[in-house]
Each structure stands twice: as C-alpha cells, then as structure tokens.
Amino acid sequence: MEQLIQELKEHLIEELNLEEITPEDIDADAPLFGEGLGLDSIDALEIILILEKYYGVKLANSAEAKPVFRSVRTLAEYILQNRK
Amino acid sequence: MRIAVTGVGIVTALGIGVECNIASMRSGVSGISPAATILRTSNLLPVGELKLTNDTLHDICGIPRREHLSRTALLGILAVREALTDARVDPTQRVGLVSSTSVGGMDLTEHFYAEYNDNNSAGRLRDVRMHDCAASTDAIARYCGITGYRTTISTACSSAANAIIAGARLLKHNIVDSVVVGGSDALSAFTLNGFKSLMILDEGACRAFDASRGGLNLGEGAGYIVLQRSEDVESCYCHLAGYANRNDAHHQTASSPTGNGAYLAMSEALSRAGITPARVHYVNAHGTGTPNNDASESAALVRLFGGNVPPFSSTKGFTGHTLAAAGGIEAVLSVLSIKHGYIYPNLNFKRPIAEYGLVPEQRFREDITVDCVLTNSFGFGGNCSSLLFIR
Amino acid sequence: MRCYVERVITESDVQRDIKELITDAGMRRRMSRILKVAVSTAIECIGGRENIEQLHAIITATGLGCLADSERFLRNMVVDKEQLLNPTPFIQSTFNTIGGQIALLGHNHCYNVTYVNRGHSFEDAMLDAMISIADGDASRVLVGAFDEETPTQHHILERMGAWRKMRSGEGAVFALLDACQSDRSIAQVTLIEFPQQSLTEEECFKRYATRGDAQLLYNTIYQSGIYPTASARSFAEAVRRVECGIEEVIIYNEFLGATPTILRVECVG
Numbered sequence: 220m221e222q223l224i225q226e227l228k229e230h231l232i233e234e235l236n237l238e239e240i241t242p243e244d245i246d247a248d249a250p251l252f253g254e255g256l257g258l259d260s261i262d263a264l265e266i267i268l269i270l271e272k273y274y275g276v277k278l279a280n281s282a283e284a285k286p287v288f289r290s291v292r293t294l295a296e297y298i299l300q301n302r303k
Numbered sequence: 304m305r306i307a308v309t310g311v312g313i314v315t316a317l318g319i320g321v322e323c324n325i326a327s328m329r330s331g332v333s334g335i336s337p338a339a340t341i342l343r344t345s346n347l348l349p350v351g352e353l354k355l356t357n358d359t360l361h362d363i364c365g366i367p368r369r370e371h372l373s374r375t376a377l378l379g380i381l382a383v384r385e386a387l388t389d390a391r392v393d394p395t396q397r398v399g400l401v402s403s404t405s406v407g408g409m410d411l412t413e414h415f416y417a418e419y420n421d422n423n424s425a426g427r428l429r430d431v432r433m434h435d436c437a438a439s440t441d442a443i444a445r446y447c448g449i450t451g452y453r454t455t456i457s458t459a460c461s462s463a464a465n466a467i468i469a470g471a472r473l474l475k476h477n478i479v480d481s482v483v484v485g486g487s488d489a490l491s492a493f494t495l496n497g498f499k500s501l502m503i504l505d506e507g508a509c510r511a512f513d514a515s516r517g518g519l520n521l522g523e524g525a526g527y528i529v530l531q532r533s534e535d536v537e538s539c540y541c542h543l544a545g546y547a548n549r550n551d552a553h554h555q556t557a558s559s560p561t562g563n564g565a566y567l568a569m570s571e572a573l574s575r576a577g578i579t580p581a582r583v584h585y586v587n588a589h590g591t592g593t594p595n596n597d598a599s600e601s602a603a604l605v606r607l608f609g610g611n612v613p614p615f616s617s618t619k620g621f622t623g624h625t626l627a628a629a630g631g632i633e634a635v636l637s638v639l640s641i642k643h644g645y646i647y648p649n650l651n652f653k654r655p656i657a658e659y660g661l662v663p664e665q666r667f668r669e670d671i672t673v674d675c676v677l678t679n680s681f682g683f684g685g686n687c688s689s690l691l692f693i694r
Numbered sequence: 695m696r697c698y699v700e701r702v703i704t705e706s707d708v709q710r711d712i713k714e715l716i717t718d719a720g721m722r723r724r725m726s727r728i729l730k731v732a733v734s735t736a737i738e739c740i741g742g743r744e745n746i747e748q749l750h751a752i753i754t755a756t757g758l759g760c761l762a763d764s765e766r767f768l769r770n771m772v773v774d775k776e777q778l779l780n781p782t783p784f785i786q787s788t789f790n791t792i793g794g795q796i797a798l799l800g801h802n803h804c805y806n807v808t809y810v811n812r813g814h815s816f817e818d819a820m821l822d823a824m825i826s827i828a829d830g831d832a833s834r835v836l837v838g839a840f841d842e843e844t845p846t847q848h849h850i851l852e853r854m855g856a857w858r859k860m861r862s863g864e865g866a867v868f869a870l871l872d873a874c875q876s877d878r879s880i881a882q883v884t885l886i887e888f889p890q891q892s893l894t895e896e897e898c899f900k901r902y903a904t905r906g907d908a909q910l911l912y913n914t915i916y917q918s919g920i921y922p923t924a925s926a927r928s929f930a931e932a933v934r935r936v937e938c939g940i941e942e943v944i945i946y947n948e949f950l951g952a953t954p955t956i957l958r959v960e961c962v963g
Contacts (some may be wrong), residue, residue: 413768437757550804552803555791
C-alpha cells in the first residue's frame with residue numbers, strides 16, 4: 220500500500236506537471252481537489268488516464284468517481300480493489 | 304442603421320441546402336449516424352456526418368479533384384454559394400467574407416501526420432497546404448467570387464456567432480457593402496478524439512436539456528448568412544438587431560454553474576436591440592447535451608426570463624455539434640424561424656433537469672408568428688456569444 | 695477612427711519572471727511555451743494581472759495558434775492509436791486559448807475574440823479594436839499577436855521550400871489601446887486600411903503621409919524572423935520611433951501572400 224501511494228504521487232507529479240512539488244509534500248490523506256493539491260476537473264480526466272495506463276483500472280466518468288478521487292489513499296485503495 | 308439578413312446557406316449531416324435541412328427537421332429525422340463512415344477513425348461513436356466523400360464534394364462544387372481542398376473549405380463553399388445566390392448580391396459591390404473555423408484543414412493534416420510521424424520525408428505536402436484556418440476562407444472567397452475584405456475568426460464553438468458580429472460592424476463602418484458571415488467545420492479525428500478525451504461525448508444520441516443527458520455528438524457542416532445595410536435592400540428575411548460577445552471567465556473548458564457568461568451575452572444582445580425579454584418568441588439554445596453546458600445555459604435562461612422562458616430548443620440532436628459552424632447553422636435556422644414561423648424540435652427529450660424544470664419544444668411548429676429569435680453559441684475559453692434577430 | 699497607444703511590448707521586453715506575472719501555479723503548470731510567453735507579454739503590457747479587470751476588450755491574433763499543443767495531441771493520437779489520450783494538449787490547442795486565459799486570470803467578462811487570418815491577423819485585430827473604440831463599446835482594449843515555431847512546422851515548411859528566401863521566426867506583441875488621450879498616451883493610430891492592390895513605397899507616401907517627416911516601414915522584417923503575425927513587430931517599432939520623436943510612421947504589410955494592409959501611427963497632439 221505505502222509503496223503504491225509513493226508511486227501514485229510520482230505519477231501525479233509527472234503527469235499533472237505539478238511544479239516544485241515533491242512526493243513528500245503530498246499528504247496521502249489530504250483532499251486532491253479544491254483544498255489540498257487544488258486540482259480541477261481537467262486533472263480528474265488525467266487521473267482517470269493514470270489509473271488506466273499504469274494500473275489497467277477503468278473508471279467510468281469523473282462524476283461517479285468522486286469518492287475515489289478524495290485523496291491519494293482512496294485512489295490507491297481503489298487500484299488495489301480493482302487491479303486484475 | 305439596421306442590418307438586414309438577405310440570404311442564407313446551410314450544409315449539415317441532414318444534407319446540402321435549406322430545403323432538405325428543413326424537410327428533415329419537419330419530419331423529425333436526425334442526421335446523426337451510429338459511427339463515422341467517411342472520416343478515418345477507429346472510434347465507434349455517433350456523429351453528424353455528411354455522407355459524401357471529399358471527391359464527391361469537389362464534383363458537386365464543380366471544382367477539379369486535383370485542387371485537393373480541405374473538407375472545411377468544400378462545406379463552406381457550398382453554403383456560401385447558396386447564401387450569395389439567395390441574396391442576389393450585386394457582384395460589383397464590395398462583398399466581404401468573415402468566416403470561422405476551429406479545425407481548418409485538419410482533416411487533411413491528420414492524413415499527412417500519420418505518415419510523417421514515422422518518416423519525416425513522407426506525407427504528401429498537398430495535405431498540409433490547407434492546414435491553417437485562413438486557407439479555408441481563402442478558398443471559399445476564390446470559388447465564390449468574393450473580393451472585398453476577408454477575415455477569419457476562431458473562438459472555438461462560438462466562432463460563427465462572432466463572425467456574424469464582426470460582419471455587422473464592418474457594414475456599419477462602411478468597409479463592405481454586403482458581407483457573407485458564418486462558419487464551417489469538417490469532422491476530424493483530431494476533434495473527435497479531443498472531445499472523447501474530455502469524456503463529453505455521448506455513446507448514444509445526444510439528449511439536450513434532458514435530465515439523463517450524457518454528452519454531445521460531434522457534427523460537421525457550414526452555415527452562412529448574407530448581411531446588408533437595410534437602406535440598400537428592398538426586402539430581407541429579418542434584421543440582426545442585437546448581439547453580444549462576453550466571457551464566462553470561469554474555467555478553461557467548463558461553463559459556470561450560474562451561467563454568468565451566457566446570461567451576460569443574452570441580456571446584452573437584448574439591451575443592444577432595446578428589446579425586453581418578454582418579446583422573445585423563440586430561443587435557439589446552444590444545448591450541446593453535456594451535463595455542464597445544459598445546466599449552465601438553463602441557469603442563464605431562468606435568470607434572464609424568470610418563470611417565462613419562451614419556447615426554446617437545441618437543434619444539435621439533428622446536426623450534432625458542428626463547433627465553429629454551429630453559430631452559423633443556427634443563425635440560418637433562426638432567420639428561417641422568423642421568415643416562416645418555424646420552431647424546431649429538441650430531439651430525444653424525456654425528462655426536464657429537476658433543478659430548472661425547463662421543457663424544450665418537442666415538435667416542429669410552423670403555425671405561429673415568430674418575430675424575435677435569440678440564438679446562443681458558447682465555447683471553450685469562456686467565449687459566450689448571443690445574436691438577436693427580429694422581423 | 696482613431697485610438698491612443700499606451701504601451702506596446704514584445705516578448706523580449708518582458709523582464710519579470712513568469713512566476714511573478716502568473717502567480718497561480720495551477721494555471722502555469724498546463725501552459726505550453728507560447729502560452730507562457732504570450733500571457734506574460736500581455737500581463738507585462740498592462741502592468742500586472744490586477745489590471746486585467748479594467749479591460750473592455752481582449753482581441754488576439756495568430757496565424758497558427760498554439761501549434762506545439764496541436765501537434766502534441768496529433769502525435770499522441772497517431773502513436774497511441776486514438777486510445778487513452780491526455781485532454782490537456784487538445785484543450786490548449788484552440789486558437790482562442792490565450793485570449794481566454796487572460797480573461798480567466800482577471801475574471802474579465804468582456805468582449806473577447808481571436809483572428810486567425812495568416813499575414814493580416816494582427817491588422818484584423820487592430821481594425822476590430824478601432825471599431826470597438828469608435829462604436830463606444832470599449833475604451834481600454836488589449837490587442838495581441840503571437841505565433842510559435844515548432845521543429846515540425848519548420849521542417850514541413852522547409853520541405854515546401856519556404857526558407858530559401860526568408861528566415862523563420864516566432865514571437866508575441868501586445869498593445870494597450872485607449873479611446874482617450876491622456877498623459878500616458880505615447881502615440882496614436884490614425885488610420886487602418888486594406889487596399890485592394892499592392893502599393894509601391896512611393897504610393898504609400900503619396901496616399902497616406904500627412905506630415906513632412908513621415909517614415910515608412912515597408913514589409914519590414916526583424917530579428918525575430920518571418921511568421922504570420924510578424925507585422926505586429928512593425929507596429930511596435932513604429933510606436934517606438936514615434937516615442938523617439940518621429941511624428942509619423944506608416945506601416946505597409948503584404949507578408950506571406952496576404953492582401954496589403956496600411957496602419958498609420960502618429961505622435962500625440
């Protein structure tokens with residue numbers, strides 16, 4: 220789990236082009252959207268791509284995915300539950 | 304000075320020309336097909352595609368195939384020719400053209416790039432010759448005999464409405480005597496995949512303003528109208544009485560939940576014309592069928608009209624969302640609405656969005672007097688434009 | 695039609711770091727090179743992001759738009775066979791991205807339009823600005839022109855033989871225009887025209903010069919090279935000359951097969 224969280228943080232920084240942020244700066248339990256990392260709906264689309272590209276996990280659309288998108292930890296949990 | 308609309312021209316998935324477009328809409332037949340057959344793509348997504356190849360379009364236009372024009376230019380030429388013939392414009396006048404497109408010659412560029420990417424000495428150069436937006440304007444002017452002031456506008460899905468606004472201002476400042484204004488956009492794999500990546504394409508038919516709406520269907524086409532100074536013409540379809548271009552300034556792609564930009568555009572178009580909301584007989588909505596657009600536009604409609612939202616509909620269930628052409632196509636439909644008393648049905652509607660309770664027009668009507676039509680076009684980058692036509 | 699120029703700058707005049715001009719990291723991180731360059735130039739031109747809200751019109755001009763992002767999306771589409779595509783380059787590829795970003799940064803709801811008309815996109819934007827001012831629709835107008843060069847575009851145009859006679863380039867120019875003369879006015883634009891035929895240098899002087907010391911910038915090419923909106927650099931140069939004491943500068947532009955355009959810049963008063 221912790222390794223997956225670390226890996227996810229790295230993917231997020233890389234794919235979302237998060238300037239001057241290191242994996243250590245991201246709190247695994249902090250909200251991804253609004254407060255916390257301050258991501259938006261375009262980032263949500265990119266995160267859906269990260270899940271599919273690196274973990275083969277599909278998410279139907281960003282509205283249904285809301286609870287999954289809460290934090291890095293909820294993303295990791297979703298991957299663990301759905302990875303084949 | 305009043306701006307008169309003296310000619311209209313339209314090409315959509317429903318066919319070429321006013322007559323066949325109206326005939327389809329009257330009988331409730333949509334132009335959306337389950338998947339593209341002309342466009343090269345592996346996506347099985349519904350599109351509003353004109354089922355004629357580029358070669359056939361060259362033949363219909365009477366342009367040699369070796370000219371190898373982009374599809375955007377070909378669709379534009381067909382619509383502009385119809386509009387010019389309809390308006391019987393005096394060719395000795397200063398005739399201008401303000402055309403809009405969002406894809407330009409992308410339909411050909413993507414063929415080029417597929418080969419070029421593997422080997423940069425491959426790819427036929429004639430496939431990139433028409434890449435830029437102005438190339439289509441240039442070809443339209445050349446093949447329609449337009450020699451006055453010409454320009455090209457691109458503000459995503461509000462483009463053609465902004466081209467129409469620009470044309471009205473050119474007339475007012477005596478830079479042209481008549482001006483053909485509108486837009487053209489061909490389907491391309493670029494835009495189809497672009498909207499797919501944004502996850503706003505419906506896998507079935509789009510359902511504008513319906514509670515269950517799940518996204519838009521992409522379409523292609525062209526729509527142009529001819530504008531002239533009212534004092535220079537004896538008769539006309541109607542007048543362009545008001546217009547406005549405002550920015551939602553909320554998000555790069557999404558519309559604000561309050562419909563701020565849309566509200567500002569509609570209310571400014573009305574105030575510019577000195578018309579109260581109660582006098583609007585029909586609203587041709589932007590109504591793409593995405594959850595976001597239709598909620599935002601509904602909010603703006605309710606804000607402007609209160610409990611008395613006039614008959615309204617989105618015609619995108621027939622044509623698909625034709626991007627930079629949409630404002631032109633819908634301006635043509637709005638103009639015909641005043642001329643013939645048409646109100647167009649909003650296809651695939653079942654249940655209103657609970658929050659607003661708005662029910663669009665669901666049948667083709669031609670039994671009422673329509674004196675005043677408001678038409679909306681909204682786009683990425685926050686662009687919101689509205690046009691107001693009156694008898 | 696007439697308008698007053700308060701400021702004109704090119705991308706090379708921007709001294710401040712982009713992080714000072716666009717403080718929001720969330721906005722910066724998705725920006726391509728041309729977006730960063732053009733938006734920084736725009737913000738520097740109006741003296742800071744806080745002044746965006748005072749604008750009544752934002753009018754941009756570009757020949758090829760955000761080319762690098764267009765190409766990125768096209769490449770991904772080809773390489774990844776239309777699967778799992780990142781939407782960001784598609785969103786940023788639209789021609790009105792820069793005008794939209796400026797509005798978004800300042801929560802500005804005003805008139806916002808983009809001209810994409812090859813060699814006279816900039817002049818079309820200027821005409822729009824002057825009409826907006828003449829009609830009383832706007833008194834403070836931001837006009838900008840930008841184009842970026844990419845290796846692919848350079849190579850394709852090379853295959854077409856474009857660089858045998860000219861040097862490719864890129865750049866951004868933004869101008870802040872005002873309806874009224876003030877102590878901030880540095881020049882005025884007194885004429886914009888789109889002649890039907892090509893004109894010689896002599897004809898330009900004869901038709902458009904109104905002052906004895908009038909100078910002409912005739913299809914002038916600068917260090918930044920040739921690109922669709924390169925003529926905006928002539929406008930920046932004309933304003934600079936007027937600031938240095940020249941009373942009148944006429945700009946004639948007929949680049950890249952565009953129909954000719956005339957702009958006349960004069961000193962204030």
